[in-house]
Amino acid sequence: MLKDAVLDGFSQNLNIRYLPYHYFAACLTQSEVLRRANLYRARWVVQPDDLNTPIPAYDTFEGQVKVVPGSYLWGFQVCEFNAAFVAVAAANTIVQVTDACTGIPLFSDYTAGSGFSPFSAAVALDARGGIAPHLLTQPRLIMEPGLLNVEIANRSVATLRCQLLLCFAEPCVVLEDEAIKAATGTPVRVGGGQ
């Protein structure tokens, strides 16, 4: 049975080239169930909230992201900002994201932000065809309590300004369930659990 094409930003973005055997296309394939699911909405979270938050030299920023349990993390992106707050390549940023529920980190160790920046440190223009945000190999489920620990380390000898963008798909509450909750006082289901 042939399925209908998915209508979303990935299928309508003309900047995405047809490269069916590349990483990006493979990731999109792994995301197909999520892309076709209804009752999920996009939620993009940045850390730190203020892009003017300085991370001192030799220091590490630590933050926590709260999302609805049952959300899926499907992509991320790292940018640094120069003195004029123009986004540049994240050459001095290293990041780590850990699921507070399971304690399992996203990366085996802190990873260089330059690999996940839409800007190239070499030409300071773009990532030469790279597509942002960077997709995970498959969307990652965030279970209760829906917390992610974010660590952004500055490995340079100067103060740094940067932001980590995390792209989530967040479950929506069905209105009928809201009505049930209002009538009975029982919790509203937002995922597979009762």
Add this chain to the structure above:
Amino acid sequence: MRCFEPGVEIGPPPAVPFEPVSPPLAGPVDFGLWMGRNDAIGAAEANLRPGAAPVVRRQPCGQKMDLRIGASRELMAYAARPNPYTDCLYREQELWRRIEARGGLQGLCCPSMPAGQTPPWIAMPASGRRFQQIGSILQPGVEGVDTLVTTFQVPVGFDGVIVSVISMFTGGGFVEGSGDIHYRIQINRRWLKDYGDVQTTLGTVASPCMIYRGGVRLRTQEVCRYWVQLGAGALGRLDPLGRFVCAFFGWFYPQV
């Protein structure tokens, strides 16, 4: 992302009676809502079905839009039910809830840490290996440059924890916190939180400085380095025969 009830993605469509609809020919249409509810595909099927005449509905009296094609701003138009793909995600979440309820992946797959036992990064297990990595260098004689004092690497197959450290200068002339000396701990290529720019002495060889409220956990093959840097004008104030002594104390344990 896998659905653990295979075939649901390509299975038969949900058993809802087919109701051919078509877009309204007149009146305001909110295409944003229309597309967002995936009703556009249903409308296209109605139009493309061989021999099917397009169904034109009259605008319901008293309403701006037709509820049946999802182009309504009425609240209940949003009360969509999960489609098969959402159900697939819900089942995946339910599976993970069951896994978590049974101790998570670590509890289910080859648990190497018996329930109730203190984690090996809190208390050294019998299979652990202590380490105390102490290094010492003469005053480097150059300002503004990081100089390595000591380093070590976590052995393959082991994780570790640093529970105490030392950073001290044996000569005279150093005033605590003056900025003449900067100690830095680096793990791989990142500076350790709160230990990236320490301007005071930490502990002594006889009494190392404890890292309170938990140590610094290390992963296998991580490289730890203790650096020292002299601030501007420090050479004129510090004893030239003094030595810098830096050390790590802790233990390695087999990965759990």
